[in-house]
Amino acid sequence: MRPGANWKLILQTILMALVSPGTRIRFAASKTDGQMDSSPSRALLLAFGHPVVDQYLACKVRAAQIASIARLTPLTILANIVNVVVVTPVLALVLPLPYVLGWVIAVLSLMALTAIKWFLAKRSPVELASRRALSAALRHATVLSALWAVVPIVAFASGNLNGIWIASCITTGMICGGGFALATVPQAAFRWVAILYVATVVALVIDQGVMMWPLLFLLTSYAFVVIGSTTAAGWLFASHFLAEAELEKHSELIALLLNEFEETSSDWIWEANSAGNFRNVSDRFLHASGRSRSELHAMRMVDLAYSLDEDEARDAVAKLEEAIGLQKSFREMIIGLTVNGEERWWSLAARPIYDDHGSFAGYRGVASDITEPRRANALASHLADHDSLTGIGNRSWFLKQAESMLEEQARTGQNTLTLFLIDLDNFKVVNDTSGHPAGDELLRQVADRFTAISEGRTALARFGGDEFAALGRFVSDQAASAFAEELVSVTRKPFRIGRRDFAIGSTVGFTRLRDKGDTVDDLMRKADIALYKAKESGRGRALAFESDMEREVRERRELEADLREAFEYGRLSVEFQPIVDSRSGKVVSSEVLVRWFHPTRGEVTPNTFIPIAEHAGLILPLGNWVLRKACAAAAQCPELESVAVNLSPVQFMDPNLVGHITSVLDETGFPPERLVLEITESVFLRDFGSAPDKLEKLRDLGIKISLDDFGTGYSSLSYLRQYKFDKIKIDKSFVDEIGERSDGLAIISAVIALAHNLGLEVTAEGVERQFQVEALRTLGCDTLQGYYFGKPHANPMKITQVSSEDWEDRSPSTAPQNSLEPQQVPGKKSSAS
Known part of the structure; x- marks a missing residue:
């Protein structure tokens, strides 16, 4: 173990050994079971007698420590006797003879006792030793060092120069020799060095000679060297035994494993x-x-x-x-x-x-x-490169193939490589209506059809979900376009799953290698742009990448950045368009419209920036902002019976939709009974499962739900049966046909009759001419909306009067009334605002 790694542990161990030998150390490096985190740390503490290993091993190590000291016992006895012979004449010059004889007898008696113990231990070696044995060694070192501590104090106190030099030499030798002899038991070595060091310091202080400070410095450095050396020696000694114990444990484990190996069937x-x-x-x-x-x-x-x-x-x-x-x-x-x-x-x-x-x-x-x-x-390797559901290649494999084929094109100088990205249309409907097993089976059948037309021509892969990709060499644009059309055509045929047939279709975007500097990422980006453009223009078709598409994408991104900035800095606004009662002409409601005036582009229509907000993930904060602004403004205009706010399909899919609306109503104090939320059929295509629950919660709050753009989708009638609505809005395209096509009036009449039979209120939007007003009133439409009644205004108070029409001068309409509305009192006219 490097000293720097656990220097706190080293210092703490040494200080405890000097100050309070035998005291257990509690250190943060220890584990919960009492073992240290590393073998070097354990070896250090074990050398100082701390219980960091099992009892048997600790006893074995203590016995070895004592045995190591015992091997040097004859030499230490001899050295002590020689030192006694040398020191006795010096002591006799400065001390009374009885004191000198007492000191000599004490040292020789201790040496005799040591010799007896050594002889007994040699005859019957001790293999295990207790902590008391180490304590005995510590006491022995303490007593002997205390006896020799007398020598420097007496010599320096007498002032005899010869005695001082002899005492200095003997004390220095005793510090070094005794420290190294006791190194395997560091606590005893520390006690030995500490007592002699303190005695010598006392002697130097008594003498107060000129050389006191240099001698004190030298003495201190010797003492530190001896302490460090004995620590290292004891450390290595204990490490040796730990290593032997680990080796023995491993040997036992190996033997056990070999026996088990012979008996098991692996x-x-x-x-x-x-x-x-x-x-x-x-x-x-x-x-x-x-x-x-x-x-x-x-x-x-x-x-x-x-x-x-x-x-x-x-x-x-x-x-x-x-x-x-x-x-x-x-x-x-x-x-x-x-x-x-x-x-x-x-x-x-x-x-x-x-x-x-x-x-x-x-x-x-x-x-x-x-x-x-x-x-x-082999299976893992296969799965690493293949889609687990369909068995064709996966994205990772496809990209590696693309890199390889692109490098080959660069070497040969060809530009025939073409990348196709394919998205399935209406795949989510299959999952939602028939479950994921049906969706998985559909994906397998799609992959089989793609494989049949791609084999030998392109590399085919599934990127995940309903996304596929193909990559091949096509000699001309016509050949690439023909293959793309095959991909679209092969998915138009119904897929048989169980007892049901599903028609889904697909959309393809593709690009050919034009620029030799293009990378795989460039091809993927261009094909993705073409795919997006194909989806935007109606799906179910194949579209090749063109350079103008990239410009459109760039402009779209710029517009997205501008929209974010406009929203952040409050450059968007809301306006209120009046909705009037068709019989009385009274403004009873209004639709909230979002307006964005761009500093360079001019007014940007919601049809342009709302899809961008949906794609950029901005629609949720934008929708909440519009709702809050509308409710806050409408709350100050009690003349309006209600205010209608459009909900984006993305907003409707938000799981926290009901909570957000409730929070806005509480914040603005706007009554939920005056709020109308307008949704379109696309909501149900995107969120089939949770729509009924959300609508039910909103209606429970008192909020009215209106189905917008009715008649322009695919399943409006089924939605009227399946969900509860309060209103429907006839799309502007039908209103525009009044006076131009007779079937337009027939459709409007049928829609109004159907809605009234279901107890729904009908609103016609896009009303701009007087004859449209008359026709809709005659057909029994409940409320009307359009520029004929005034343009939208930022202040809802400004739209409560209709300036383009004096309704009181007209005769009441003879059109049938909505059965849900209260009948007017005969003889009274509806008041105009």
Whole structure:
């Protein structure tokens, strides 16, 4: 362990050993089970006697520490006796003789006791030692160092120069020699060094000589060197035992695993003699090979490998024969064979064995059946490049193929590469109406049809969902366009799923390689632009990329950026268009319209920027803003019975729609009974599952729901039966036909009659001429909306009067009234606003 890695632990351990030996250290590096995170840390604490390993190992380490000190006991006894002989004359000059004799007897008695213990330990070595044994060693070092601490204090106190030099030499030697002798028990070494160091410091202070500070500096540096060295020595000593313990544990584990290996059925050991024939065949080998014992004894491993007639297996046989012929070791040698008629694959590892005379005696090795992992890897490799549902290529595989084909085009100088992106039309309807299993089956059938026309011509892939892609070489624009039309045509035919037929269709955008500098990303981008343009122009068609499309996309992105800026800086506004009662001429409601005046483009219509807001993810905050502005303004105009706000399909799909509307109503204080939400049929195409629940919650609040642009979609009548509405709005296209086509009036009349029978109010929008007003009144339309009654205004108070028509001068209409509306009191006219 590097010292810098756990320097806090090192310092804490040393300080505790100096200040309070034997005290346990609680350190943050320890685990919950008392073990340290790393072996070096454990070794350090173990050297200082802390319980960081199991009791048995700790006792074993303590015994080894004490034994290491004991091996040096004869030398330490001899050194102490020599030092006594040298020091005694010096002490006799400055101390009374009884004191000197007492000191000598104490040191020699301690040496005699040490010799006796050493002799006893030598006769019966101790293999396990308790913490008390270490404590005894610590006490022994303390007593002996205290006896020798007397020498420097007495010598320096006497002022005898010869005595000072002798005491200095002996004390320095004792610090170093004793520290290193006790290094395997760092706590004892620290106690020894600390007592002698303190005694010498006291002696230097007593002497107060000129050389006191240099000597004190040298003494301190020696003491630090000895402490550091003994720490490292004890650390390495304990590390050695930890390593041995780990090795022993691993050896036991290996032995256990070998025994389990022999007993389990996952792998088996095989042996062969010098001729290559099997010997000592185990039951596991018999089962894995599918052959009898007598058959195996007559066979070689090469014979088994010959049983599978496959190119890869034949190559493996050649490698195996070469290795065995050269008597070489080998590992991960893969061979194929047949077992009871089934293809199996084995992984072999073996080494040659030799007899007592050094002659080749055969092979001993291990074999394992890797058939299932091999199949799993093959399947994983297949799935990595193929779509799991349809079996054709996936996006990752397709892009790699595209890169390869593009590089080939660059080398050959050709520009025939064409990329097709295909989106299925109305696929979500299949999932919503028949469930995802039906959708999955549809995707498989689509992939089969695409594969049939693409095979040998293009690389085909599914990108996910209902998105497909194809890439191939086409010599002309006409050939590429013809293939794209095939892709569209093949999906027009109905798909049979269960007992139902589904007609979906597809839209294709494609681009040919024009610019040699184009990358795969460039081709994908251009094909995607063409696909988007094809969808925008009606779906169910194939469209080639043109440079003008990229310009349109760029302009669209610029317009999107401008829209974000306009919304952020409050450059959008709302206006109110009047909706009048067809009988009284009174303005009873208004529709909220969003207006955007661009500084350079002029007025941008909602038909232009609303789809951009939907695509850019801006429609939700924009819709909430419009609703809040409308409710806040309408709340100040009680003359209006209601205010109508359009909901985008994207808004309607928001799971928090009801919560947002409730929050706006609470914030503005606008009564929910005065709010009308207008939705179109596209809402139900996008959000089939949750629409009924949302509509029910909104109506429970008192909010009215109006079906906008009625008659322009595909399933309006079914929606009237399936969902509860309060109003329907006749689309402007039908109103425009009044006076031009007779069937237009017939349709309007039928719609009004149908709505009234269902108890719904009818509003006609786009009314701009007087004869349209008269016709609609005659047909019984409830409310009218259009420029005939005034242009939209930002202040709802300004639209409550109709200036273009004096309704009081006209006779009441004889058209039938909505059964839901209260009958007017005879003799009274409707008041005009």
